[in-house]
Amino acid sequence: MSTEPTVPKPLNANEGIKAESHHLRGTIAQDMADVSTGAISEANGQLTKFHGLYLQDDRDLRIALKKAGREKAFIFMLRVRLPGGRATPQQWLVLDKLADDVASPSLRLTTRQTFQFHGVLKGNVKKLIQGMHRVLLDSIAACGDVNRNVMAPPNPERHAVLQQVYEQAKAWSQYALPKTHAYHEIWLDEELVAGGEPEAEPMYGATYLPRKFKTGFALPPSNDVDIFSQDLGFIAIVQENKLVGYNVTVGGGLGMSHGNEETHPRLADVLGFIAPGKVNAIGEAVLTTQRDYGDRTNRKHARLKYTIEDKGVKWFKDEVEKRSGVKFKPAHEFEFTTIEDPLGWHKCEDGTWFYGLHILSGRIKDLPGWPMKTALREIAKVHTGDFRLTPSQNLTISGVTAAQKPVIDGILIRHGLAGENNRSRLRLNALSCVALPTCGLALSESERALPEILSKFETVLDQAGLHDDAISLRVTGCPNGCARPYLAEIGLVGKAPNKYALYLGAKYNGTRLNRLFAPTVTIDEAVTLLTPVIKRYALERIEGEGFGDFCDRVVLPKDATFHSVGTPLEVWEV
Ligand code: SRM
Ligand code: SF4
Numbered sequence: 265m266s267t268e269p270t271v272p273k274p275l276n277a278n279e280g281i282k283a284e285s286h287h288l289r290g291t292i293a294q295d296m297a298d299v300s301t302g303a304i305s306e307a308n309g310q311l312t313k314f315h316g317l318y319l320q321d322d323r324d325l326r327i328a329l330k331k332a333g334r335e336k337a338f339i340f341m342l343r344v345r346l347p348g349g350r351a352t353p354q355q356w357l358v359l360d361k362l363a364d365d366v367a368s369p370s371l372r373l374t375t376r377q378t379f380q381f382h383g384v385l386k387g388n389v390k391k392l393i394q395g396m397h398r399v400l401l402d403s404i405a406a407c408g409d410v411n412r413n414v415m416a417p418p419n420p421e422r423h424a425v426l427q428q429v430y431e432q433a434k435a436w437s438q439y440a441l442p443k444t445h446a447y448h449e450i451w452l453d454e455e456l457v458a459g460g461e462p463e464a465e466p467m468y469g470a471t472y473l474p475r476k477f478k479t480g481f482a483l484p485p486s487n488d489v490d491i492f493s494q495d496l497g498f499i500a501i502v503q504e505n506k507l508v509g510y511n512v513t514v515g516g517g518l519g520m521s522h523g524n525e526e527t528h529p530r531l532a533d534v535l536g537f538i539a540p541g542k543v544n545a546i547g548e549a550v551l552t553t554q555r556d557y558g559d560r561t562n563r564k565h566a567r568l569k570y571t572i573e574d575k576g577v578k579w580f581k582d583e584v585e586k587r588s589g590v591k592f593k594p595a596h597e598f599e600f601t602t603i604e605d606p607l608g609w610h611k612c613e614d615g616t617w618f619y620g621l622h623i624l625s626g627r628i629k630d631l632p633g634w635p636m637k638t639a640l641r642e643i644a645k646v647h648t649g650d651f652r653l654t655p656s657q658n659l660t661i662s663g664v665t666a667a668q669k670p671v672i673d674g675i676l677i678r679h680g681l682a683g684e685n686n687r688s689r690l691r692l693n694a695l696s697c698v699a700l701p702t703c704g705l706a707l708s709e710s711e712r713a714l715p716e717i718l719s720k721f722e723t724v725l726d727q728a729g730l731h732d733d734a735i736s737l738r739v740t741g742c743p744n745g746c747a748r749p750y751l752a753e754i755g756l757v758g759k760a761p762n763k764y765a766l767y768l769g770a771k772y773n774g775t776r777l778n779r780l781f782a783p784t785v786t787i788d789e790a791v792t793l794l795t796p797v798i799k800r801y802a803l804e805r806i807e808g809e810g811f812g813d814f815c816d817r818v819v820l821p822k823d824a825t826f827h828s829v830g831t832p833l834e835v836w837e838v
Contacts, residue, residue: 273561274561275560275561276560276561276562276563276566278310278409278563279471279560281307281310281311282310282311282409282470282471282472283470283471285307285311286446287442287444287445287446287463287465287470288311288314288315288408288442288444288446288447288472289311289444289446289449289450290307290308290311291305291307291308292304292308292311292312292315292446292450293449293450295308296386296389296390296450299386299387301335301338302335302336302337302338302339302385302386303319303335303336303338303386304319304386312340313407313408314404314405314407314408314409314410314442314472315403315404315408315446315447315450315451316342316343316344316345316402316403316404316405316406316407317340317341317342317343317389317403317407318340318341318342318343318407319338319340320338320339320340320341320382320702320703320704321336321337321338321339321704322336322337322339322383322701322702323700323701323702323704323706324700324701325337325701338385338386339382339383339384339385339702340384340385340386340389341380341381341382341384341702342367342380342381342384342389342392342393342403342406343374343378343379343380343403343406343407343413344359344378344379344380344381344396344401344402344403344406345378345401345402345403345404345405345406345413345437346377346378346379346401346413346653347413347414347416347433347434347436347437347438348377348414348415348416348418348430348433348434348481348652349377349378349415349416349418349652349653349654349655350418350430350650350651350652350653351379351401351650351651351652351653352399352650352651353643353644353645353647353648353649353650353651354399354644355399355400355401356640356641356644356651357641357644357645358395358396358398358399358401359371359379359396359401360637360640360641360644361395362381362391362392362395362396363381363637365391365395366381366384366385366388366391366392366395367381367382367383367384367388367392368381368382368383368384369383369629369637370382370627370628370629370637371628371629371637372625372626372627372628372698373623373626373627373628373653373654373657373658373659374626374653374657375626375655375656375657375695375697375746375747375748376412376413376415376478376655377413377415377416377418377652377653377654377655378406378413378653379653380698382698382702383702389451390451393451393452394451394452397451397452402447403447404441404442404447405440405441405442407476408472408476409472409473409474409475409476409477410440410442410468410472410473410476410477411436411437411440411441411473411477411478411479411547411551412476412477412478412479413437414433414434414436414437414479414480414481415433415478415479415480415481415489415494415655416429416430416432416433416434416480416481416489417429417430417481417482417483417486417488417489418488418605418652418653418654418655418660418662419486419488419605419606419618419620419652419654419660420612420618420652420660420662420663421606421610421611421612421613421618423483423502423505424505424613425483425500425502425505425506425507426483428507428540429481429483429498429500429507430481432481432498432540432543433479433481433498435543435544436479436543436544436547437479439544439547439548440467440479440547440548440551442465442468442472443463443464443465443466443467443468444463444465445463467548467551467552467555468555469555471560472555473551473554473555473558474554474555474558474559474560474563474566475558475563475566475567475568476567477495477496477551477554477568478493478494478495478496478517479494479495479496479497479498479547480493480494480496480497480498481497481498481499481500481510482497482498482499482500482600483500483502484499484500484502484598484599484600484601485599485600485601485602486600486601486602486603486604487600487602487603487773487774487775488602488603488604488605488654488655488656489655490603490655490748490751490774491513491516491532491600491774492513492516492531492532492751492774492775493516493517493518493529493531493532493748493751493774494513494516494532495514495515495516495517495532495550495554495567495568495569496512496513496514496547496550496551496568497512497513497514497516497532498510498511498512498513498543499511499512499513499534499598501537501596501598507540508539508540508596509537509538509539509540509542509596510537510538510540510543511534511535511536511537511595511596511598512534512535512536512537512538512546512550512592513532513533513534513535514532514533514535514550514568514572514580514584515530515532515533515568515569515571515572515573515577515580516530516531516532516569517529517530517567517568517569518530518744518745518748518749518750518751519567519743519744519745520743520744520745521564521743522743522757522759522765524564525827526564526565527564527565528826528827529745529750529777529826530569530573531775531776531777532569533572533577534595535577535580535581535584535592535595536581536592536593536594536595537592537593537594537595537596538590538592538593542588542590545588545589545590546584546588546590548587548588549583549584549585549586549587549588549590550568550584552587553571553580553583553584553587554568554571557571557575557583558570558571559571600773600774600775601773602772602773603656603693603736603772603773603774604656604692604693604734605620605622605654605656605658605660606620607620607621607622607658607685607692608620608685609669609673615666616649616662616663616664616665616666617664617665617666617669618649618652618660618661618662618663618664619660619661619664619672619673619676620654620658620659620660620685621658621659621660621661621676621681621684621685622658622684622685622687622691622692623636623657623658623659623684624691624694624714624715625657625695625696625698625711625714626653626657626658627711628640633680634679634680634681635679635680636679636681638679639675639676639678639679639681640659642675642679643661643672643675643676646668646671646672646675647661647664647668647672648663648665648668649661649662649663649664649665650662650663656693656695657695688718688722688725688726688731688732689731689732689733689734689735690718690721690722690725690733690735690737691718691722693734693735693736693737694714694718694736694737694738694739695736695737695738695739695747695748695749695752696710696711696713696714696738696739696740696747697710697711697739697740697741697744697746697747698710698711698741698746699711699712699740699741699742699758700712700741703741703742705741705742705744706741706742706758707741707742707758707759707760707761708741708742708758708759708760708761708762708763708764709741709758709761709762710739710740710741710747710758713739713787714739716787717737717739717756717787718737720787720788720791721737721754721791721794724791724794724795724798725798727799728798728799728801728802729802730798730801730802733811734772734810735753735754735772735810735811736751736752736753736754736770736772736812737752737753737754737755737756738751738752738754738755738756739755739756739757739758739764740756740757740758741758742757742758743757743758743759743765745757749767749778750767750770750777750778750826751770751774751777751778752767752770752778753768753769753770753772753778753810753811753812753815754766754767754768754794754811755767755768755770755778756787756790759784760784762786762787763784763785763786764784764785764786764787764790765780765782765783765784765785766780766781766782766785766790766793766794767779767780767781767826768781768797768812768815768816768819768820769781769812769813769815769816769819769820769824770812771810771812771813771816772810772811772812772813776812776816777826778812778826779820779824779825779826780824780825780826780827781793781815781819781820781824797815797819798811800814800818800819801814801815804818
């Protein structure tokens with residue numbers, strides 16, 4: 265046996281940045297005041313993420329600016345913290361105006377139920393954050409190695425316990441916020457914390473978590489939040505119309521890198537059942553276990569999913585029980601039957617109405633003849649309920665009284681949005697990440713390519729008589745998985761300009777990952793490859809069989825895995 269002492273692995277550079285940051289302050293304030301550049305330093309760029317802020321540049325302008333010998337067109341992206349995705353009409357109006365005054369001017373609804381502003385110039389960041397603050401909104405911990413925006417089921421008609429689940433999601437979001445005063449000092453000009461008690465981060469410690477951490481709450485039968493993709497999940501269990509507790513899930517996550525088989529998406533494990541009052545205790549135990557055992561050397565191996573794989577689910581469960589003092593009971597049975605947002609008008613149990621509006625890729629902007637941003641502003645001016653952002657980048661206008669319903673309907677019709685929900689089911693279900701031109705990690709187009717991708721597949725589906733069939737298609741510009749493509753029946757994951765890896769066979773309800781079908785295809789090749797598959801699905805499917813299930817049963821080779829190369833093209837040519 266070797267007597268050599270084990271040499272501790274070197275910490276990742278981000279760990280040093282966090283440790284030396286004085287609880288996420290770094291020199292952000294000085295850097296933001298420097299008008300000689302639109303950028304900030306690399307280290308501060310890591311720290312601003314914890315404040316919900318990313319330094320980006322307009323990638324469409326990169327080549328021209330380089331040729332002209334000029335600095336990149338630096339811009340910031342700001343992500344709002346909005347647990348459960350709810351905003352008041354007053355908040356909507358302020359965000360809408362801020363987008364016009366200091367951002368791109370679109371508003372972008374994300375796959376985690378919040379707003380993103382793009383194109384914010386350095387000199388406008390403070391104005392944006394201060395404007396949000398006036399309506400009690402912030403961007404603390406919207407990004408960074410902390411508990412991110414907490415997801416909760418948005419659609420109100422299904423159950424009276426929805427409000428309870430939402431309150432619990434909000435309470436956990438609040439509980440898990442970093443305690444540092446840095447955000448208030450830097451962006452809201454509040455006084456420096458000096459003297460008195462030293463500032464502390466009792467839950468996170470000085471170096472926060474090894475990596476991002478995501479929590480979601482789900483209310484069966486809808487798996488709209490894709491609960492198995494979350495680091496930490498709470499599945500509400502309802503008996504006789506009462507919330508009796510939650511099944512807890514841990515270790516979901518989707519990000520991976522092309523060609524690196526050690527990285528992969530993973531579905532969460534169910535640990536067991538807990539009473540509703542134990543959410544924060546369990547959440548804290550999961551979070552601190554990851555804080556203490558997560559990989560701080562290799563950021564590609566640092567998510568909770570890898571900690572659980574390395575240490576084992578049983579070990580993890582025991583550790584969480586020990587830390588929380590809560591013993592898990594056996595998980596309750598639950599069933600997810602859908603992921604879809606209810607669109608159009610629906611009446612709720614309390615007599616109010618809600619309207620689900622499909623918004624392609626969550627992008628809210630005015631286009632000639634299609635003024636969505638204006639329409640939603642007009643609605644916000646008269647609406648007395650709230651707005652709910654959905655995990656599918658859609659919007660629910662909720663709490664509409666019977667008297668207001670025709671008014672809101674009139675606004676939707678006048679602005680040409682009433683027909684937005686009458687699209688193919690493929691389109692209504694599709695998701696895409698932002699990708700180009702703002703995302704620094706994009707390898708291919710995603711949001712900007714989605715309309716064309718959908719049109720091509722719609723033609724094939726229409727010919728097969730599948731216009732109204734729910735099939736999930738999700739596109740991303742790189743393998744990080746921001747539109748959760750590995751849980752789509754058709755997943756297109758960007759590799760290079762107009763080159764995508766094509767994944768098939770996920771279960772529609774988000775309980776099975778898809779597998780690689782073709783490693784590198786253009787969109788046209790993907791359509792060609794899938795045309796015979798879609799035709800066969802229309803003719804040969806078993807009653808009620810989803811497209812993903814059909815691909816899993818009939819199309820994918822039995823030994824197909826997430827990373828394996830799929831069936832060659834000729835097998836499917838007819
Ligand atoms: Fe994401 C990084 C956009 C949801 C996995 N994501 C990014 C960045 C910030 C790029 C960057 O680091 O420079 C993207 C900004 C693009 C832009 O210009 O706006 C970005 N992610 C998004 C959003 C806006 C996609 C969208 O179109 O809606 C989503 C914002 C969510 C939110 O409101 O908080 C978004 N990202 C997700 C999801 C889906 C989810 O959480 O439900 C995932 C997969 C789930 C997961 O985390 O495992 C996801 N994003 C990533 C990863 C890969 C993480 C990993 O474990 O490997 C990165 C890259 C990273 O962290 O290094 C990333
Ligand atoms: Fe950017 Fe990749 Fe996320 Fe798309 S999936 S937003 S390209 S990081």
